[in-house]
Amino acid sequence: MxxxxxxxxxxxxxxxxxxxxxxxxxxxxxxxxxxxxxxxxxxxxxxxxxxxxxxxxxxxxxxxxxxxxxxxxxxxxxxxxxxxxxxxxxxxxxxxxxxxxxxxxxxxxxxxxxxxxxxxxxxxxxxxxxxxxxxxxxxxxxxxxxxxxxxxxxxxxxxxxxxxxxxxxxxxxxxxxxxxxxxxxxxxxxxxxxxxxxxxxxxxxxxxxxxxxxxxxxxxxxxxxxxxxxxxxSLSSKMQKKMNWLLFQEITSYIKENYRDISLKQLSKNFHFHEDYFNRLLKAKTGMTYTEYIQNIRIKEAEKLLLNTKLTIDEIAVRVGYQNKGYFYRIFVDKHKMTPAQYRKEKLI
Incomplete structure (x- = not known):
C-alpha cells in the first residue's frame, strides 16, 4: 500500500x-x-x-x-x-x-x-x-x-x-x-x-x-x-555561518572549562560529531588544530600560575593537564624560547 x-x-x-x-x-x-x-x-x-x-x-x-x-x-x-x-x-x-x-x-x-x-x-x-x-x-x-x-x-x-x-x-x-x-x-x-x-x-x-x-x-x-x-x-550560507559560529562558541567554551583532561572522544560524546569535525572547525576559526588549540589554552594558564602563584613547575604542569612533565617543558620552550623557570624569573623582575 x-x-x-x-x-x-x-x-x-x-x-x-x-x-x-x-x-x-x-x-x-x-x-x-x-x-x-x-x-x-x-x-x-x-x-x-x-x-x-x-x-x-x-x-x-x-x-x-x-x-x-x-x-x-x-x-x-x-x-x-x-x-x-x-x-x-x-x-x-x-x-x-x-x-x-x-x-x-x-x-x-x-x-x-x-x-x-x-x-x-x-x-x-x-x-x-x-x-x-x-x-x-x-x-x-x-x-x-x-x-x-x-x-x-x-x-x-x-x-x-x-x-x-x-x-x-x-x-x-x-x-x-x-x-x-x-x-x-x-x-x-x-x-x-x-x-x-x-x-x-x-x-x-x-x-x-x-x-x-x-x-x-x-x-x-x-x-x-x-x-x-x-x-x-534550504539554508542560506549566511545562516549556516551563524550556526557554525554559535556552535564554535559553545564547543570552545566547553574546551576552556575542561581543558585539563579534555579529549576528542569526550567532545564527540558530548556534541555528537565525529572526532575529525573538531579539527576542521578549530582550524577554520582559529588557524590551529585541536592539539594546538588545547596546548595554547594550557600554556596560557601555566603562564598565569607561574606569575601569580608559588606552585612548583612540576605542580603547574599537572595543574594545567600535563602528566608528562618533560612534554610540558618542551611545549613551553617551543613557544617562549625559554624554560618555565626562566620565564617566571624574567617576568617577575
Whole structure:
C-alpha cells in the first residue's frame, strides 16, 4: 500500500468518527482563536511511546480528516474549515519532522510564509513558533512528533551529517535568535526510498507493540541518514555561518572549562560529531588544530600560575593537564624560547 493510501485510510475511514470541537480533535487541528496567544503543545503520549504520527488529509470541499497513531482507541476526526483558515500559533515541547505526501502545504514559521511541495520534509525545533494554513487544494501531510529522548539517541548515533547536527545543537543550546527549522528538498524526485521508510514507520505505529519503539528508532536512523545523503537543505550560507559560529562558541567554551583532561572522544560524546569535525572547525576559526588549540589554552594558564602563584613547575604542569612533565617543558620552550623557570624569573623582575 502506498503512503498516500495508508494515510487516507487511517485518517478518513475509521468507524469511530469524532465530532468537531472534541478535545482530541482540538489536538489535531485547532483553528486560530487569537492573534496574541501562543499555544504550547505538550507531548500527547506516555513516556514509553517515543514517537507518534499525525496524518492530515485535505479534500477540495474544505474538509480535513486526521488521526493520531498510536492511540488507545482508533479514530478519525473530520472537520470543515473556511478558506484561509489557519491553526492557532503554537510551539511543541518535542521535535517535529513533517513530510508532504501529496499536494503542497503552507506554514508560517517565525513570521515567514513557507510553501512545502510534494516529497519535501521539514524539521521544526521544539520551541519554534509556527502555524498551519488550510488551503482548499487537496493535500496529504504526515507529521511525526519525536520525543526528546529518542531524538537525543538518534543524533548520538551520528547517522546524520554535520548540517543537521549543527541545527540540533543550536536547538539543544536553546539559542532562539537564530534558526529553528530545516527544509529538506530531494535531489532526485523519483527516489521512492523515503516513502518506503515512512510507510514502514507508519505501519509500525499502527501495529504498535512492545517492539515498536526499537523498530521505529531504527527506521528514524535510516530516515536521517537518507536526509543527509539524498536531500539538500534550504539554508542560506549566511545562516549556516551563524550556526557554525554559535556552535564554535559553545564547543570552545566547553574546551576552556575542561581543558585539563579534555579529549576528542569526550567532545564527540558530548556534541555528537565525529572526532575529525573538531579539527576542521578549530582550524577554520582559529588557524590551529585541536592539539594546538588545547596546548595554547594550557600554556596560557601555566603562564598565569607561574606569575601569580608559588606552585612548583612540576605542580603547574599537572595543574594545567600535563602528566608528562618533560612534554610540558618542551611545549613551553617551543613557544617562549625559554624554560618555565626562566620565564617566571624574567617576568617577575
Amino acid at each position: 502506498s503512503l498516500q493510501k495508508l494515510c487516507q485510510d487511517i485518517s478518513c475511514n475509521d468507524p469511530n468518527i469524532l465530532e468537531e470541537g472534541s478535545h482530541i480533535g482540538s489536538r489535531i487541528m485547532c483553528p486560530e482563536y487569537s492573534l496574541h496567544v501562543k499555544d504550547i503543545k505538550t507531548y500527547p503520549l506516555s513516556q514509553e511511546e517515543r514517537i507518534f504520527a499525525l496524518c492530515w488529509t485535505i479534500f477540495p470541499n474544505n474538509r480535513l480528516y486526521g488521526t493520531i497513531k498510536p492511540s488507545l482507541v482508533s479514530f478519525s476526526y473530520g472537520c470543515t474549515f473556511k478558506e484561509g483558515c489557519r491553526t492557532q500559533m503554537h510551539t511543541h515541547e518535542y521535535l517535529e519532522l513533517a513530510y508532504v505526501v501529496s499536494g503542497t502545504f503552507r506554514q508560517q514559521i517565525l513570521g515567514n510564509d513557507i510553501i512545502f511541495k510534494q516529497g519535501e520534509l521539514w524539521l521544526i525545533d521544539k520551541n519554534c513558533l509556527h502555524q498551519d494554513y488550510l488551503d482548499p487544494e487537496p493535500a496529504c501531510i504526515l507529521f511525526l512528533g519525536i520525543a526528546n529522548e529518542m531524538f537525543d539517541s538518534i543524533i548520538s548515533s551520528q547517522v546524520a551529517d554535520e548540517r543537521i547536527i549543527s541545527f540540533l545543537q543550536t536547538a539543544l543550546m536553546k539559542q532562539k535568535d537564530l534558526w529553528q527549522y530545516l527544509h529538506f528538498k530531494p535531489k532526485d524526485k523519483n527516489n521512492k526510498q523515503m516513502e518506503e521508510y515512512l510507510t514502514k514507520l507508519l505501519n509500525e505505529l499502527i501495529i504498535y507493540d512492545k517492539a515498536s519503539n526499537y523498530i521505529c528508532h531504527g527506521l528514524l536512523m535510516r530516515i536521517f541518514r537518507l536526509l543527509s545523503s539524498d536531500y539538500d537543505i
